[in-house]
Amino acid sequence: DAMVIQNPRYQVTQFGKPVTLSCSQTLNHNVMYWYQQKSSQAPKLLFHYYDKDFNNEADTPDNFQSRRPNTSFCFLDIRSPGLGDAAMYLCATSRDLWGQGASRAIGTEAFFGQGTRLTVV
């Protein structure tokens, strides 16, 4: 009963060759995120979609783009992968209660997919 599904689990791409990672969710969550996690490091947020609104982190390289054609799907595009882009890419979703009339801040956990491990050769 996977709720956040990432494909593929492992991706090998050539240096400079565009690559797309995909994420789908069955939770109907309005927020979707992409994190990059390099070896032995903490996950780092690249960007997120709040519904259709795209929110880019200030330090996310222009080489990274994202698309969200509908609620269920979100894609991460790396236009020209470099060796330094080799990492685990984690997709996550959450439901924002704050925007749905919550009287105070109520946390909703982020549900993560299993990740796509990207290798650049």
Place this chain on the structure above:
Amino acid sequence: AQKITQTQPGMFVQEKEAVTLDCTYDTSDPSYGLFWYKQPSSGEMIFLIYQGSYDQQNATEGRYSLNFQKARKSANLVISASQLGDSAMYFCAMSRHSGGGADGLTFGKGTHLIIQP
């Protein structure tokens, strides 16, 4: 800016013992949320427990409890009666704005926990 600090890069614990994983945080927001995630070697992030900054009681979820000390800005994870399957990376994280978490999470560097038989 927010910051999460986990000072234990690795820990070895005997099976069935309790273990405490340390986490301190820094934020200027009065409202925030704190999370703990487990990441096995397979890579997925598994949500364990959540504590809101306004919550009066410490959060508990089965064998997991969160020792929240707001004045000291600490949110330590306690795992009771550890099991071999608890061996994994553990990340402490904070919601970036207003506790709701919709803007994403800031993660600590993690603690690699190894449970020994």
